[in-house]
Amino acid sequence: MLSAFIGAVLCITGYTLWLLRSDALASSFQQSALMARSFENALTQSLNATGQAASQALSGARGKAGLREVEADFAQILRGAPHLRSLSLINSQDRIVASSNPANVAQQVPTSDYLPLIHGPQTVLRLGTPWLGRDFAAGRAAEAGVGAGVATDGVSTLIPATLPLQGSEGLRLLVALNPDYFVNQMAQQLDGPVGMVEVLRLDGARLMTTNPEMPVGQTAYGKALALRFQEREFGQFEAELGQATLTAYRVSTLYPFVVLTHLYREVALARWVTEVTTVLGVLIPVLVVLSFLAWGLHRRQWLLQLQRAESERLQRVNAAFVFTHIREGIVITQADGSIIDVNDAFVRITGYSRAEVLGKNPRFLNSGRQDKAFYEAMWSELLATGQWRGEIWNRRKDGEVFAELLTISAVPDSQGKVQQFVAVFNNITSIKAYQDELEHSARYDPLTNLPNRVFLADRMRNAMTQAQRRQLLLGVVFIDLDGFKAINDHHGHEAGDQMLVTLAERMRLSLRESDTLARNGGDEFVALLADLAAPADAIPTLERLLEAASQPMDWRGQTLTVTASMGISFFPQSNKRTRDELLHEADMAMYQAKMAGKNRYHLSPGPVVPSCSEPVL
Numbered sequence: 001m002l003s004a005f006i007g008a009v010l011c012i013t014g015y016t017l018w019l020l021r022s023d024a025l026a027s028s029f030q031q032s033a034l035m036a037r038s039f040e041n042a043l044t045q046s047l048n049a050t051g052q053a054a055s056q057a058l059s060g061a062r063g064k065a066g067l068r069e070v071e072a073d074f075a076q077i078l079r080g081a082p083h084l085r086s087l088s089l090i091n092s093q094d095r096i097v098a099s100s101n102p103a104n105v106a107q108q109v110p111t112s113d114y115l116p117l118i119h120g121p122q123t124v125l126r127l128g129t130p131w132l133g134r135d136f137a138a139g140r141a142a143e144a145g146v147g148a149g150v151a152t153d154g155v156s157t158l159i160p161a162t163l164p165l166q167g168s169e170g171l172r173l174l175v176a177l178n179p180d181y182f183v184n185q186m187a188q189q190l191d192g193p194v195g196m197v198e199v200l201r202l203d204g205a206r207l208m209t210t211n212p213e214m215p216v217g218q219t220a221y222g223k224a225l226a227l228r229f230q231e232r233e234f235g236q237f238e239a240e241l242g243q244a245t246l247t248a249y250r251v252s253t254l255y256p257f258v259v260l261t262h263l264y265r266e267v268a269l270a271r272w273v274t275e276v277t278t279v280l281g282v283l284i285p286v287l288v289v290l291s292f293l294a295w296g297l298h299r300r301q302w303l304l305q306l307q308r309a310e311s312e313r314l315q316r317v318n319a320a321f322v323f324t325h326i327r328e329g330i331v332i333t334q335a336d337g338s339i340i341d342v343n344d345a346f347v348r349i350t351g352y353s354r355a356e357v358l359g360k361n362p363r364f365l366n367s368g369r370q371d372k373a374f375y376e377a378m379w380s381e382l383l384a385t386g387q388w389r390g391e392i393w394n395r396r397k398d399g400e401v402f403a404e405l406l407t408i409s410a411v412p413d414s415q416g417k418v419q420q421f422v423a424v425f426n427n428i429t430s431i432k433a434y435q436d437e438l439e440h441s442a443r444y445d446p447l448t449n450l451p452n453r454v455f456l457a458d459r460m461r462n463a464m465t466q467a468q469r470r471q472l473l474l475g476v477v478f479i480d481l482d483g484f485k486a487i488n489d490h491h492g493h494e495a496g497d498q499m500l501v502t503l504a505e506r507m508r509l510s511l512r513e514s515d516t517l518a519r520n521g522g523d524e525f526v527a528l529l530a531d532l533a534a535p536a537d538a539i540p541t542l543e544r545l546l547e548a549a550s551q552p553m554d555w556r557g558q559t560l561t562v563t564a565s566m567g568i569s570f571f572p573q574s575n576k577r578t579r580d581e582l583l584h585e586a587d588m589a590m591y592q593a594k595m596a597g598k599n600r601y602h603l604s605p606g607p608v609v610p611s612c613s614e615p616v617l
C-alpha cells in the first residue's frame, strides 16, 4: 500500500519535473527567438539607415562631382555612425576611388563573391566576408571556407558591404561595417555566461559573434543549415557548441544574413535544476523515511504472521498430541451424531477399532442399563446448556459392560449452530466397584455378609413405616447364641467365626424374603419379621430360627452345636416405641428366654395395638 503510494508520488513528481523542464526549455527557446529577432531587426535597421545616409550624401555631393567633397561628406556621416568604420566608393574593377579614410583609396576590394550573387548591375545591398584590420587600407580579407577563419579575440575586423548608387554608372558604395559595435550591443543584452549571438551570411560564413573565441569568416554549420535558412526565415533547434545550446535563428528579410542566438541549455535549466534539487532534497528524505517506516511495518507484520503461524502450528501439534495420548477416550461426532474421529484411548477402552466406528452413531455402545428417559434428559440438558456430564454404562465390543464418567460438549459455529459434539470419558468401572465395596462394607457385616447394626437401623425404620401403613405388626427378634464362647474357647476363634457364618446363613434361609436378618455384633443377631397379623403369627418363624441355630456344624471332623435364645417385641404398641426401645424390649425378652433355660424364645409382654398409628422415630 505504502509502496504504491511512494511509487505514485515519485511518478507524479517525475512527471511534474519533466513538465517544468519542458516549460523552462520552451520559455528559453522563446527568449532566444525574441533576441534573435531583436538583433536581426537592429542590424537590418542599421544597414537601412547606412544605405539611406550614404545615398543622401552622394545625391547632395553629385552636383559638386568632386570625389574629395564626397569623401568629406562620408567623413561627416561617419562621425555620427559608430557602427561604420568607413564609407567608400568602389568602381566596377573593385578598386576604391574615394573613401572617408583616404588611406583606403586605390585599395583593391574583390566583391565578386558578395551575397547575393548577381549578374549585371547591382540593385541591392551585397554582403562580403569579414576582413581583418580596422579598415581596408591596413586589412586583408579573412580566409573563408570550412575550418578557416580567425578568432576575433583582440583582433579588429570589418564587414564589407556594397550598395548600388543611382545614376553613378560603375560606382558603388562600399561600406565597412564595424562588427564591434553590434557585438557590444548584443553582448549587453546577452551575457557571455548565458549565451552568445552570431551573425552569419546566408551561405554560412560567420560575420560576427559575441564569442571572441569563434573564428569569423569560417563557414559554420554546413550546408544543411544554410538550406534551412532559405526555407524558413526563423526557427529553433538544439545545438552542440562545446556545450548544449538552445538556438534560435532569424533571417533578415532584406539582407543576406541570419542572426543566431544560442542560450546555453545548462544556464536555461539552472533554475529548473535548483527546483529539482529543492524538491528532491525534501521529497527523497521523506520517501526514505516513509520507506523505512513501511519496511519496518511490513517486517513487524511479517514477524507477527510468523509467530501466529508458529503458535497455531504448536496448538495443532499439541491438540493432536493430547488427542492421541490422553488417557480419556474422545469421540468427535457431527451434529447428527455420526462419528468423525475417535482417539487411541477410545479404542483401548471400548475394544472397537477406529475404522469400525467411523460414521456410526455412538448409541451402538448402549448397554441397556439406562432407560429412554435417561437419554432424553441427557439430550435435553446438552442442547439447552451446551454440555452434559454424568455417569453412564456402556458395553465393550467383547460384551463387557463398563462404567464411564462422560462429558459431552456441543461445539457451535460462529452463528451458534451446533456443528459437532465432543465426548470425553473415563473408564470408572473399577472406581465404581470400589465405591460399591465401600458402601457394602459400611452396611454389611464382613464376616456373615448380613446387614450390620447401621443398616439394621435403616431397615427397621422402613419396616416400622410399612407396618404402620399396612396396619400389620412388625416383630423384632433379638437372638443371642447360647454357649458360643465355649466354641471359641475349645475350637478356636476360627471355628467360632465359621459357626457364626454357618448359623447366619441357616437363620437367613429360615426367614421369608420380606424379612431381614442382621448381625447386631458378637453372637447377637436381630430378625425383623414383617407383616404379622398377630404376635402369634411370629411363632412358626421363631421355631424355625431355633431349629436353624441348633443344627450342628461340622468343624474339621468334629460336630459343633450351639443353640439360640430369642426375645421378640412388636410394633406398633399402645405406647410410643422407638427403635431402640423395641430392640431393648426384645433384648429383655431374650434375656427372659436365657433365664428360662436357653434354646427358647420369649414374647415381650407389651400390649399390642395393631391399629395404632404412632410416628416412627
Ligand SMILES: Nc1nc2c(ncn2[C@@H]2O[C@H](COP(=O)(O)OP(=O)(O)OP(=O)(O)O)[C@@H](O)[C@H]2O)c(=O)[nH]1
Pocket: 447, 480, 481, 482, 483, 484, 485, 486, 488, 492, 493, 494, 495, 496, 497, 500, 521, 522, 523
Ligand atoms: N469367633 C468369634 N467370636 C466372637 C465374635 N464376636 C464375639 N465373639 C465371642 O463371642 C462370645 C460371646 O460371649 P457370650 O455371649 O457371653 O458367650 P456365651 O457362651 O454365648 O454365653 P451365653 O450367651 O451366656 O450363653 C465372646 O467370647 C466373644 O469373644 C466373632 O466375631 N468371632
